[in-house]
Amino acid sequence: MAIQLWDLAMAEELRRPSPYCWRAKMALWHKELPFETIPVRFTEKDRLAFSGQGAVPVLVDGDRVVTNSWDIALYLEERYPDRPTLFGDATSRALASFVTDWADLSLSSVLFPLISVDVWRHVHAMDKDYYRRTREERLGTTLEQAAAGHEERGEALRRDFLAPLRATLGAQAFLSGERPLYADYAVWGTLQWMRSVSRLPLLVPDDPIAAWHERLTALHGGPARAFLTYRT
Amino acid sequence: MAIQLWDLAMAEELRRPSPYCWRAKMALWHKELPFETIPVRFTEKDRLAFSGQGAVPVLVDGDRVVTNSWDIALYLEERYPDRPTLFGDATSRALASFVTDWADLSLSSVLFPLISVDVWRHVHAMDKDYYRRTREERLGTTLEQAAAGHEERGEALRRDFLAPLRATLGAQAFLSGERPLYADYAVWGTLQWMRSVSRLPLLVPDDPIAAWHERLTALHGGPARAFLTYRT
Numbered sequence: 001m002a003i004q005l006w007d008l009a010m011a012e013e014l015r016r017p018s019p020y021c022w023r024a025k026m027a028l029w030h031k032e033l034p035f036e037t038i039p040v041r042f043t044e045k046d047r048l049a050f051s052g053q054g055a056v057p058v059l060v061d062g063d064r065v066v067t068n069s070w071d072i073a074l075y076l077e078e079r080y081p082d083r084p085t086l087f088g089d090a091t092s093r094a095l096a097s098f099v100t101d102w103a104d105l106s107l108s109s110v111l112f113p114l115i116s117v118d119v120w121r122h123v124h125a126m127d128k129d130y131y132r133r134t135r136e137e138r139l140g141t142t143l144e145q146a147a148a149g150h151e152e153r154g155e156a157l158r159r160d161f162l163a164p165l166r167a168t169l170g171a172q173a174f175l176s177g178e179r180p181l182y183a184d185y186a187v188w189g190t191l192q193w194m195r196s197v198s199r200l201p202l203l204v205p206d207d208p209i210a211a212w213h214e215r216l217t218a219l220h221g222g223p224a225r226a227f228l229t230y231r232t
Numbered sequence: 233m234a235i236q237l238w239d240l241a242m243a244e245e246l247r248r249p250s251p252y253c254w255r256a257k258m259a260l261w262h263k264e265l266p267f268e269t270i271p272v273r274f275t276e277k278d279r280l281a282f283s284g285q286g287a288v289p290v291l292v293d294g295d296r297v298v299t300n301s302w303d304i305a306l307y308l309e310e311r312y313p314d315r316p317t318l319f320g321d322a323t324s325r326a327l328a329s330f331v332t333d334w335a336d337l338s339l340s341s342v343l344f345p346l347i348s349v350d351v352w353r354h355v356h357a358m359d360k361d362y363y364r365r366t367r368e369e370r371l372g373t374t375l376e377q378a379a380a381g382h383e384e385r386g387e388a389l390r391r392d393f394l395a396p397l398r399a400t401l402g403a404q405a406f407l408s409g410e411r412p413l414y415a416d417y418a419v420w421g422t423l424q425w426m427r428s429v430s431r432l433p434l435l436v437p438d439d440p441i442a443a444w445h446e447r448l449t450a451l452h453g454g455p456a457r458a459f460l461t462y463r464t
Contacts (some may be wrong), residue, residue, distance in 0.1 A: 053427030091320040094409030096328035101396035109392070157425065160341070166331035 002034050006048060007060040009039030010122040010197070015228040017119060017196035019108065020069035020125060022189035022224075024057040025184065027073045029220040031083040042127040073182055074121070086182045096183035099175060103190045110157055111194055114150045117143035118198040154200040162202070162209055170207040180216055188216045195229040235268050238290040241271030242354040242429070249351060249428035251340065252301035252396040254421035256289040259305045259414065261452040262313040262338045274359040302332060305414050318414045330413035331407060342389055343426055346382045349375035350430040364399060386432040393432065394441055401440040405447070412448055420448045427461045
């Protein structure tokens with residue numbers, strides 16, 4: 001049986017914003033492993049009960065069930081050592097861990113208030129109330145208010161917050177050097193989250209970040225393009 | 233002749249805040265290379281004229297003169313390949329480049345307004361006017377105003393901005409894994425800049441970041457402790 005990946009879907013089944021699911025998909029493409037995705041909505045957590053928890057991604061590989069995108073990457077690396085490495089050596093894996101934590105705890109945090117209302121616009125009808133209630137609790141305000149001035153805040157974020165990414169990618173092709181590895185996919189996945197639901201102008205012409213993002217999107221024959229995203 | 237490192241000094245000759253000089257010193261200790269530091273003040277740029285520019289650190293190794301902390305690290309790695317590596321392989325060096333850019337363009341940027349007035353308090357009398365004028369131009373306000381509320385802002389910075397660093401260092405001993413490499417020194421050096429002049433509470437008990445910072449400060453027999461810093 002092919003590998004299965006449970007992947008968060010919006011009202012449109014091919015719109016898949018989860019940054020963690022993007023990482024898992026890219027890790028599978030990188031390992032050249034065929035897989036099928038199974039769309040699941042926010043309020044269908046009961047369908048993931050077999051995994052012992054309620055969050056995507058969930059990877060099913062034969063009788064193995066693996067949750068959490070980082071653990072999925074570690075699992076694939078260990079289970080398929082003859083396929084292209086996702087990390088390189090232990091030092092590179094340790095550094096990729098920091099890049100991933102930066103994407104999760106800094107980049108995601110600054111994007112979250114700016115794009116939550118965009119996610120809400122795209123979620124399935126059955127998820128609308130759940131998503132608004134849980135995210136507004138976390139934001140401490142309405143989805144709309146949290147995104148106020150998102151154009152200007154997005155531009156400031158692109159210019160200032162992403163400056164380190166721009167500096168690195170102005171000097172080398174990928175965060176991981178001459179070839180992309182998991183650290184690249186971690187940051188790319190977080191930006192794919194944004195791009196899946198929003199026109200926030202973070203990826204703009206003549207910015208090395210946009211060129212790098214596009215190179216990653218085109219990798220492995222460009223299967224990422226089968227899913228719905230916006231262009232800015 | 234021993235290697236010489238031109239190192240920014242304050243009024244007290246053993247107070248050396250420059251994050252870039254800290255990185256160069258740590259790189260030299262890591263490579264187990266004996267060296268002497270030559271203190272230089274902000275307004276003594278003419279003493280660096282031999283290097284073709286006016287910024288510290290400047291490394292003099294025989295007839296080689298190397299400027300820029302990243303270039304100094306690359307030089308030491310290439311010139312002394314039999315000494316402990318500063319980077320590991322090309323992938324790790326590429327990832328260390330992003331960590332360094334993050335320290336320079338994100339962490340330094342958020343610290344700069346909070347500690348510039350502390351730097352000013354410590355600079356040599358001959359540097360006071362120069363430092364205030366150039367930094368207030370960059371800040372667009374007075375040194376004092378830029379640091380307003382620094383206790384609370386420092387605590388927020390520690391809690392939120394440093395969250396990725398905390399997550400990584402809660403799971404592994406060093407950013408580079410089981411042993412410290414240049415990526416660790418880049419971030420450590422930026423925090424040493426703060427600690428050289430300020431009591432901003434970024435390194436506090438029971439935080440994995442403080443424990444990591446202390447492990448790094450104690451490395452190589454603890455020569456970093458010969459210089460003046462504050463404890464919080």
